[in-house]
Amino acid sequence: MKLGKTKYILVIPALALLLSLTLYPTLFAYFLAVHNVTVGTFRNPVFIGLENFIKIATRHDFWYSVGLTTLFAFVVTPIELVIGLFIALLLERELLGKRIIITLILTPLAVAPALMAIMMKLMFNEFVGLIPYLLNIFGLRYSFFKDFTSSFLTLIITDIVQWTPFVFIIIYSGLQSLPREPYEAAKIDGADGRNIFLYITLPLLKPLILIVAILRLMDAFKIFEYVHIMTGGGPGFSTTTTSVMIYRTGFIYGDFGLAAAATIFLFYISIIGATIGIRLLSKMRMI
Amino acid sequence: MKRRIVIWFVIIIMMAILLLPMFFIALTSFKAYGEIVSGIMFPSQLxxxxxxxxxxxxGFRFVDFLLNSIIISSLSTLGSILxxxxxxxxxxxxxxxxxxxxSYIFSIRLLPxxxxxxxxxxxxxxxxxxDTHIGLILTYIVxxxxxxxxVLKSFIEELPSEIEEAALIDGCSQLKIIASIVFPLTMPGIAAVSILNFLASWNEYLFALILTFKKAATVNVAASLFVTAYAIRYGEIAASVMISMLPPIVFMFLVQRNLVRGLTLGALRR
Incomplete structure (x- = not known):
C-alpha cells in the first residue's frame, strides 16, 4: 500500500497531546525538585541541588505512605478477585432476571469514587451512619475513624464495594467465551463440579485473572479520593497514602519543590510496578 | 431446589451489600433535618x-456545576474519540x-x-x-x-482489511477509506469507548479538584466541598451526592450492553 507519511500524521495529534501533558510534566518535575519553590517563592525559585530528594528519601512518613499504599493494594486485590470470581460463577447459570441482576451489580462502577467516599463516610458516621446503627441493634458500640485499624478497614470496604463489580464483569465475560469441549469431555469422564472448577475453569481463566489482578493492583495503588474525603489521611498520619501525601505537600502546605521530589520517587516506584505489569501482559499478547 | 434457594439467597446478599451505600444515601437525602440529627434511621415521612x-x-451554584460536568464530559469524550x-x-x-x-501509551494508564x-x-x-473548561477538557482527553x-486498536485489528484493500485498488484515497469505510465499521467500538470516556470524565476527581476552583468546577468537587462547608447538614450532603451520581447511573442503565463491551475489550483481547 502506498502510505508515505499518512500513517505518521494519523498518530501525531494523539502523540502531541500525550507528550505535552505527560512527558513535559515529568521533565518539569525535575526542574521543580532541584529548586526551593513554594507558593511564596514561586516567581523566583532558588536552586538547592538535591536537598529535596534527600529530604524525601530520609523522611519516615514518605516511605510509610508508600508501604501503606502497597499494603492496601495487596489487601483489596485478592479479596476483590475472590468475590468477583465467586459472583461470576454464581451467575454462570440460568436465572430469572439475570440481566437485571447484572445491571444492578455493575451500578457501583458508574459511581464516582469521590461520591462513593462521601457515601461511605456517612455510612460509617457514628451519629447518622447505617453501619453503627446496625451494630447498635446487636448491642455493639463502635465508632469508626477513631483509630488506624477502623479507618483502614473503612477504606478497604469502600474499595471492595466499588471495584468488585469490575472484577466480576471481566471474569464473567471471560467465562462466556471459554471453549465448551473440555467441559463435555470432563462430563463424559464423570468429573464432579469441584474438579471441573479446579482443573478446567481455573486454568482456563488464569490469564484473565492475572490481567484483572494487575489492573486492580495498579489502580488501587493510585488511591486518593477515599483517603482524601473519608479519613483525611488520619488519625494523625496513619492512613496517608502516597498520592494524598504529595497532594498535601504541594497543594496544602505549598511546597512545590518537595512535592515534585516525592513525585519523582513515586514515578520510579510506579514505573517498576508498571513495567512488571506490562511485561506480564505483553507476554500474554494482551497489549 | 434447596440449592437454588441458597444460590438466590447468596446473590441477594451480595447485591444488598453492593447497593447498600446508594440505598442509604437515597434514604438520607429524603430525610428531614430533625430526623437525621435525632438519629432516626427510617423516617416517618419523606x-x-x-x-x-x-x-x-x-452562593453555591450547583446547577452551574452540573452544567460544567455535562460540558466537560461531553467535549472531552468527543475530543478523545477524534x-x-x-x-x-x-x-x-x-x-x-x-x-x-x-507500551508507552499503556504505561500512562498505569501511573498514578x-x-x-x-x-x-x-x-x-x-x-x-x-479554572477553565478547556483546561480540564484537555487533561481528560489526554x-x-x-x-x-x-480498545479501538484491538477493535480495528479484528475488522477484515480486504474491503480497505479493494477500495484502495479502486482508487480511493487513504483519508476517504478511513472516513467512509473504517469509521462506520468501528462505530460499535467507538460507542463503547465513548461511554467509558464519558463515565471516566464525569467521575474524575483529582484533576478537577486541583485545576478548577469556582468557574469550571465539576459536580463531584462541588459535592465534596459540601462535606466541608455543610459539616453536619447530612441531608444536603446526601442530596448533592444523589444529584451528582444520578446522571452517570441512568446513562449506564441505558447503554449497559456497550459499557460491558468496552470494559471487557479494555481488559481482554482475543
Whole structure:
C-alpha cells in the first residue's frame, strides 16, 4: 500500500497531546525538585541541588505512605478477585432476571469514587451512619475513624464495594467465551463440579485473572479520593497514602519543590510496578 | 431446589451489600433535618427540602456545576474519540510505533495521576488555563487516550482489511477509506469507548479538584466541598451526592450492553 507519511500524521495529534501533558510534566518535575519553590517563592525559585530528594528519601512518613499504599493494594486485590470470581460463577447459570441482576451489580462502577467516599463516610458516621446503627441493634458500640485499624478497614470496604463489580464483569465475560469441549469431555469422564472448577475453569481463566489482578493492583495503588474525603489521611498520619501525601505537600502546605521530589520517587516506584505489569501482559499478547 | 434457594439467597446478599451505600444515601437525602440529627434511621415521612436547599443554596451554584460536568464530559469524550481513532487505526493497520508506542501509551494508564498533577497545575497557571473548561477538557482527553486507543486498536485489528484493500485498488484515497469505510465499521467500538470516556470524565476527581476552583468546577468537587462547608447538614450532603451520581447511573442503565463491551475489550483481547 502506498502510505508515505499518512500513517505518521494519523498518530501525531494523539502523540502531541500525550507528550505535552505527560512527558513535559515529568521533565518539569525535575526542574521543580532541584529548586526551593513554594507558593511564596514561586516567581523566583532558588536552586538547592538535591536537598529535596534527600529530604524525601530520609523522611519516615514518605516511605510509610508508600508501604501503606502497597499494603492496601495487596489487601483489596485478592479479596476483590475472590468475590468477583465467586459472583461470576454464581451467575454462570440460568436465572430469572439475570440481566437485571447484572445491571444492578455493575451500578457501583458508574459511581464516582469521590461520591462513593462521601457515601461511605456517612455510612460509617457514628451519629447518622447505617453501619453503627446496625451494630447498635446487636448491642455493639463502635465508632469508626477513631483509630488506624477502623479507618483502614473503612477504606478497604469502600474499595471492595466499588471495584468488585469490575472484577466480576471481566471474569464473567471471560467465562462466556471459554471453549465448551473440555467441559463435555470432563462430563463424559464423570468429573464432579469441584474438579471441573479446579482443573478446567481455573486454568482456563488464569490469564484473565492475572490481567484483572494487575489492573486492580495498579489502580488501587493510585488511591486518593477515599483517603482524601473519608479519613483525611488520619488519625494523625496513619492512613496517608502516597498520592494524598504529595497532594498535601504541594497543594496544602505549598511546597512545590518537595512535592515534585516525592513525585519523582513515586514515578520510579510506579514505573517498576508498571513495567512488571506490562511485561506480564505483553507476554500474554494482551497489549 | 434447596440449592437454588441458597444460590438466590447468596446473590441477594451480595447485591444488598453492593447497593447498600446508594440505598442509604437515597434514604438520607429524603430525610428531614430533625430526623437525621435525632438519629432516626427510617423516617416517618419523606421530604425533598434537601434537594431544594442544594439546588438553590445561596452562593453555591450547583446547577452551574452540573452544567460544567455535562460540558466537560461531553467535549472531552468527543475530543478523545477524534484524536484516538486515527492513531488507533494507524497503529492497528500499519503497526506504527510497534510495541514501544503501545507500551508507552499503556504505561500512562498505569501511573498514578498525582505524578502529573503538580507540573500540569504550574503549566496551566503560567498559560492561564487554570479554572477553565478547556483546561480540564484537555487533561481528560489526554488521560482517556490510553484506554481509547487500546480498545479501538484491538477493535480495528479484528475488522477484515480486504474491503480497505479493494477500495484502495479502486482508487480511493487513504483519508476517504478511513472516513467512509473504517469509521462506520468501528462505530460499535467507538460507542463503547465513548461511554467509558464519558463515565471516566464525569467521575474524575483529582484533576478537577486541583485545576478548577469556582468557574469550571465539576459536580463531584462541588459535592465534596459540601462535606466541608455543610459539616453536619447530612441531608444536603446526601442530596448533592444523589444529584451528582444520578446522571452517570441512568446513562449506564441505558447503554449497559456497550459499557460491558468496552470494559471487557479494555481488559481482554482475543
Amino acid at each position: 421530604t425533598i427540602e434537601n434537594y431544594f436547599n442544594v439546588l438553590y443554596a445561596p 484524536v484516538s481513532f486515527p492513531a488507533a487505526y494507524s497503529m492497528a493497520r500499519f503497526k506504527t510505533g510497534g510495541g514501544t508506542l503501545s 495521576p498525582i505524578i502529573f498533577a503538580l507540573p500540569i497545575f504550574i503549566l496551566y497557571q503560567s498559560i492561564g488555563l487554570l 488521560f482517556n487516550l490510553p484506554l481509547s486507543i487500546l
